[in-house]
Amino acid sequence: MTTALQAIGLTKTFGSSGGAVQALDHFSLDIPRGGVFGVLGPNGAGKSTLFRLALGLIRPTNGEVRLLGAPAGDVGALRRIGSVIETPRFHPYLTARETLVMLSTLSGVKDPQVGVWLERVGLAEAADRRTKGFSVGMKQRLGLAAALITRPEAVILDEPTSGMDPAGIIEIRDLIRQLADKDGVTVILASHQLDEVQRVCDRVAFLAKGKVIGSGSVAEMTSSNEKLRLLATPQATVLEILGARGQVDEDAVLADVTRAQAPDLIRALAHKGVDVVEARWVGGDLERAYFFHMDAGHAD
């Protein structure tokens, strides 16, 4: 089975000589089909550049990028992809409905079901309003509808919830999960909102300075920085049992153990007469993993 997006030794340099900026530097990444894949990184990490290269909006300086197995810019493959790159912009004199009709016509979609998609992204009431007066959040929703109206096999969403209110973010997050789980659409998502990514993505890749500095499943990424926080007495005995895996955290001890090791640890503590008042998992969020990889990436 081909990948949804494959970058092979991709380099992209903007400008020339003294003013050149290298947005991607021998960048390689395989994004599998199925599920939701998050692409994370600070501003300038190369996320939008990767997407623009994949969609054929710009050309690589070196290397190759393939979309659904086809070279970047292949119209046949592009028609099986939906995309929202940065904040979408529209012709201001067209209404939301007209925008979708125009874009679906351009894609050769025979029965676009414009009303259904406007409803699904929460724009039914604004369907016949010109996009000129749309807020950023409304433009994001319309961009999403425009990406999905061709019923694509995969969608590339660059910051799809930026400018949205909390309720809108939840709606879009649910829609993204629905797309992956019910509609079988591969979702490739770039975002700065790490908690959102953790909630919605199955796999992630961290980007920094135009390179991949870490990738894996969200479960792997989060479990690697998860610790068991033990409020127990006597603390000295807890530290003795844990050895190098134990670390004092105010009145508690942070145990660097896996979830599988936890029952044995609790039994060992009880056996040594330790009173465990509280034991709970802390950390385990993508934010820690992100900053861990960012620090490591920048150190390189």
Added chain:
Amino acid sequence: MLTDALKAETYRLWRDRGAVFWGFAFPGIGVFLLGIVASLFIRFVAKQQMPGAINLGSDTIGALGGAGSPITQIFFLIAAAAIFGTDYRWETWRLETPRNSRINLMLAKFAAYGLGVFLALLGMAVGGLLSGLVRAVIETSPIAPFDFATWQAGFLRGLVASWLELMVVGVITALLAVLTRTNVAAIIVTLLLAFAQAIIMGQVRIDPREPPLDALASFPALAANVVRGGPVDIGGATANGAPAAVLMLVLWIVVFGGAAILLFLRQELTRE
């Protein structure tokens, strides 16, 4: 896929009411109003009577000839800029280029512009016809008998010449819009070229019986006048020059239109 692109482009363009009105509808309305204003002036201010009957056939052909004026071309420039510069202005290429091939997107724009120009020219002819009818009433002049055979040949020549001339304006605007990524620059530069051409043509004397190819190649307006068979500033042209003039106009369209397409095919859409 080209038909999808053409359908989408015409759908979008039709809803850009300002561009459609000023770019394609106003030249016809302008011809009508200008004819009436001129007639009212002659009749009531200058207190003169135009001699002879009103020839409606000549009025429609004369109205088409108005497309050669740089003033009229300003309106077509508005339409051309709205078609070729709109996706740079509103940064909408990133929504559109993944949906169809770039060559189709650009060809659809040329086709939409060409169709708009064709309809606008018909509108100008209708404007000329209606203003002739109103003039007949204002000036209380008789209407000359209509000679269809003579009119047909002159009208077709005028339509082809004006369409080709305005297509040249369109492809130059397209090239400049792609080059500069702004429609304002495309309008200003094309307009300056049109005025410069009109001024130079006014100064240069060319043998009307056999217009030299280099002159035809240099001045699309001259070539259009030769096709019309009715020179304005440079003396009478002969029918012998018309095929070469058509060829030159087509060459302008192919070269500049081709350059716009080639440039767009290779263009990096970093912001749009």
